[in-house]
Amino acid sequence: MSKNTVLHKANTRGHANHGWLDSHHTFSFANYHDRERMNFGVLRVLNDDVVAGGMGFGTHPHNNMEIISIPLEGDLQHKDSMGNVAVISQGDVQVLSAGTGISHSEQNKNRDRAVKFLQIWVFPNKQNVTPRYDQIAIGDVEKRNELYQVLSPNPDDEGVWIHQDAWFFMGNLEAGISRNYHLHKPGNGIYVFVLEGSVSVDGQALDKRDGFGIWDVEDIEIKADTDAKVLVMEVPMELS
Numbered sequence: 001m002s003k004n005t006v007l008h009k010a011n012t013r014g015h016a017n018h019g020w021l022d023s024h025h026t027f028s029f030a031n032y033h034d035r036e037r038m039n040f041g042v043l044r045v046l047n048d049d050v051v052a053g054g055m056g057f058g059t060h061p062h063n064n065m066e067i068i069s070i071p072l073e074g075d076l077q078h079k080d081s082m083g084n085v086a087v088i089s090q091g092d093v094q095v096l097s098a099g100t101g102i103s104h105s106e107q108n109k110n111r112d113r114a115v116k117f118l119q120i121w122v123f124p125n126k127q128n129v130t131p132r133y134d135q136i137a138i139g140d141v142e143k144r145n146e147l148y149q150v151l152s153p154n155p156d157d158e159g160v161w162i163h164q165d166a167w168f169f170m171g172n173l174e175a176g177i178s179r180n181y182h183l184h185k186p187g188n189g190i191y192v193f194v195l196e197g198s199v200s201v202d203g204q205a206l207d208k209r210d211g212f213g214i215w216d217v218e219d220i221e222i223k224a225d226t227d228a229k230v231l232v233m234e235v236p237m238e239l240s
Contacts, residue, residue, distance in 0.1 A: 003202075003217045006040070010209035013048070020055035024048040026193070026211050040191045040213045041237035042164055045121035048209060050114050051076075056107030062098035066122040066162040068151065069094040069106075070231070072195065074115030080104035084133045088117075091139050093150050095160040099129035118193075118231070124163040125240040134160050138170070147171040147179050147222070147232060169232040173199070173224035181232055182219040189215030189237045197228030 014025035014032025025032045026046035027039055038044075044065070051057075056077070069076065075089045080096070081103040088094045096104065108115040141148045141158045150159040151168035159168070167184050175197075181190065191213045192199075194206045200223045201212050214220055215237050222230060 004215050005204070006213040007204065008037070008211040008213075010207065013209075020052045021057075022050040024209070039123075041189050041215075041235045042123040042125075042166065042239060043120070043191055043233060043235045044123055045119065046191075046193065046211065047119040048116075049119055050116050051106075051108045053108055053113055054111035057105055059103050059105040061101060061103045062096070063101040064124060064127055065098045066124050066164055067096040067098060068118075068120040068122065068160070068162070068168070069096075070118040070120070070150075072116040072118065074113055074117075075109040076115050076117055077107045077109045078104060078133075079107075080133060082131060082133060086133075086135060088135055091142075092135055092137055093160050094135040095133070095151070095162055097124070097129055097132040097163055099124075099131045102131040120233075122162060122164050122166055122235065123239055125165065125236075126163045129163055136160055142170070142172070145171075145173055145177045145179075147181060165236055167234040169234075171222065171228075171230045171232065173222070173228050173230070175224050175226050175228075178221060178223040180219050180221050181234075183217070183234060185234075185236070187237060188234050189213060190217070190220055191233045191235065192220075192222065193231045193233070195229040195231060198225040199223060199228045199230055200225055 147169040155161045
């Protein structure tokens with residue numbers, strides 16, 4: 001099997017600074033368009049957002065998309081057309097299955113500090129499902145120096161679940177620690193996004209906010225070159 005890879009260095013991402021929102025886009029989004037960076041399989045959006053104190057996204061609609069939010073710092077308040085009102089903070093993972101259609105807003109709960117979070121969109125494998133909201137605290141599954149699951153296709157598994165054959169893992173690894181990741185499903189690929197520190201994935205050196213996609217493999221090795229935090233996203237490479 002001959003592996004394929006794609007490297008997205010942090011400083012090559014799209015960037016939009018609206019004052020209240022400072023956002024970096026790994027894949028094409030809004031006014032940032034790159035035909036070579038539309039998606040990685042069913043992974044459509046990976047936005048690295050910083051929202052100023054007291055500011056946020058007004059109510060806006062979505063449909064037929066799985067939307068995952070992972071706060072990195074601060075507190076993000078969520079309201080949606082299903083009546084959900086919630087706050088997510090560092091250590092939480094939120095999922096919104098937009099399905100037949102939903103509207104929501106996201107606001108920085110604090111006026112005195114920014115909120116930083118990842119906004120991730122995944123194409124679903126089922127269209128027009130009933131909209132659904134869920135959030136979890138991942139502290140119960142977090143394991144130091146291990147990769148721990150935060151998302152899967154299975155409601156009974158650890159983490160949140162989505163309508164797609166995708167698995168997300170996070171890892172807090174001390175320098176020198178190496179861990180193997182074995183794919184759950186043939187034909188899937190893996191996209192590694194570095195949240196903190198430096199790592200090597202199958203020998204490819206990556207720094208903070210770099211992204212590295214690899215497919216046509218059965219497993220990969222992730223080695224922490226410094227103390228590091230990573231997000232590992234396994235997704236189908238073919239759109240359903």
